Amino acid sequence: MLENLPVVQGDPLWALLHQFNDDQRAHKIDMLVGVYRDETGQTPVMQQVQKAELKLAKEAASKSYKMLSGNLEFNDHIAKFVLGNSPRLDEQCTIQTVGGSGALRVLADFIATLSPQAVVWNTEPGYLNHRPIMEGAGLTVAPFRWEHNTGVLDIDKCFEDLSAAKEGDVIILHGSCHNPSGVDPLIEQWQQLIDFCIAKKVVPLIDIAYQGFGVGPEEDAAGLRLFAEQVDLIFVATSCSKNMGLYCERTGAAMVLTSDKAQHQALRTLLERITRANYSMPPNHGSAVASLLFNDPEDWLDELAVCRNRINDLRVALGQLLSEMGADESLQAVTRQKGMFSMLPLTAEQMTALREKHAIYGMLNGRINIAGLKQEQVSYLANALIDVMK
Ligand SMILES: Cc1ncc(COP(=O)(O)O)c(C=O)c1O
Known part of the structure; x- marks a missing residue:
């Protein structure tokens, strides 16, 4: 062999x-x-994370298996963190994943199962791992330029390349703090991207791995929330690696938003089948810490x-x-x-x-x-x- x-x-x-x-x-x-580094060059464990870990260690609750969707309390919290108090909180189906990368892979497998012919449009330059994750699930990836004029996204170039997108394709957008360029759309450019997705029936996959690292947690989710107001089917991959510094605890979530509530049970079951055939369920520790932080976030x-x-x-x-x-x-x-x-x-x-x-x-x-x-x-x-x- x-x-x-x-x-x-x-x-x-x-x-x-x-x-x-x-x-x-x-x-x-x-x-x-x-990874984030402080003035001394360290990537410190946040004090609130340490506090939460001590509390969890003292309580020593069971290490028994959790649900296939992971830590359900965490899932509720992270959905609220991402969506704010949007009415669409009632229309999301969220599962805990192995970091943001795990969320991307679960969503890629989900898309590949339902729509294997979908082309995934990816920014160029883009996050190093988007293409391998999508291709690893068997999907085809096509690039669109993500260039800027002294810091402002050149959206005309995006649309020139995206003109080849067809109905049912998927577009990966970075919720905030675009990796690697640091160039985020202005709010009016987010609206143009929404108009494009609606007109072309292209499905957005919003990867929001840096919520809170740009302007603030609310501001950094503004583009995603604008999408949520206007577009029915949305995939979201999110992560607590950066904004809680939980990198190696592999804590993230995959979310599917759709108003078709009759489909929610079936889509949760498919998401769970994907993780079950892969790593069964995500580790609990990071999500237990994150839940404590979300409970008392100040x-x-x-x-x-x-x-x-x-x-x-x-x-x-x-x-x-x-x-x-x-x-x-x-x-x-x-x-x-x-x-x-x-x-x-x-x-x-x-x-x-x-x-x-x-x-x-x-x-x-x-x-x-x-x-x-x-x-x-x-x-x-x-x-x-x-x-x-x-
Ligand atoms: C844009 C983007 N998405 C997803 C991830 C994955 O994060 P995680 O470490 O939670 O898997 C990263 C990590 O660098 C990233 O930059």
Whole structure:
């Protein structure tokens, strides 16, 4: 059997991470992985998470199996967090999943079961794992350009590419903090995307992995909620990896919204059959922690605001300095982008020079994680950027 083992290309992100770990230069900066870091360079466990974990450990409730849909209390909470007090809360069917990635895969399998011919339209550039997850479920993926003019999405380019979409296709949209560009649609552009989905009968799959990392939890869900007001069938993949820092606890949810309530039981059963044939049910710990945070959210939301503000302060500091240094306009868009990521307008050669000459590690396609930066490193980064762009 093993003689048929293919030579599979490793993930470029992890290859660069190995290189970073082996780099002996003390001033090296890791702007690679999509995790939040504080000013000391750590990815801390939130205090509210620690508190919840202590409470759970003391209570030592049973480790018996949960339902196939996971932790039902968590499912209710996360649906409210995503949808707010929308009347569509009555029209959602949510299951807990193994992180946001698990949600994407369950939804991909769901779509592939019901509509295997559907093409999934994916932003280019896009999240590294969207294509493999969709293709892993047997779906065909087609790209549409996600470009910007100094921070504002060039939606005409999106629609040029999307003109080939047909009824029943699926479009993946990032609810907020687009990975990797940091470029989110303006609210009027969300409306244009809604009009497109309605006119073309294209089904939106909204991946909201960074709710609370852009402007705030409510503001970051504004586009999704506008969709929920106007579009009947919507898929949502969400995650507590970033906004609760529960990365390795693999806590997320997949949601299907439809007003056809007669279908709810059947669609829940299909979602559960998909997970049952895969990992049976998701781990409970992260969802139990998340439920406690959702129950009494104030202190957690304050901690989340600290993370968000740190990133936004870094963006402002970097943008201001670049502007003072007379850097190219395209670099200054960093202040208008949202969330952890930005795409630097640099070639692969320039990104390599950034790494080799200045020990600053970003992805070859230009993606950097702003949260990997400390305030004291802003000026070093700005100078290095100007140097490699000379
Ligand atoms: C856009 C996007 N969707 C989904 C995910 C998956 O998150 P999780 O770690 O919860 O699987 C990520 C993680 O980086 C992401 O950036």
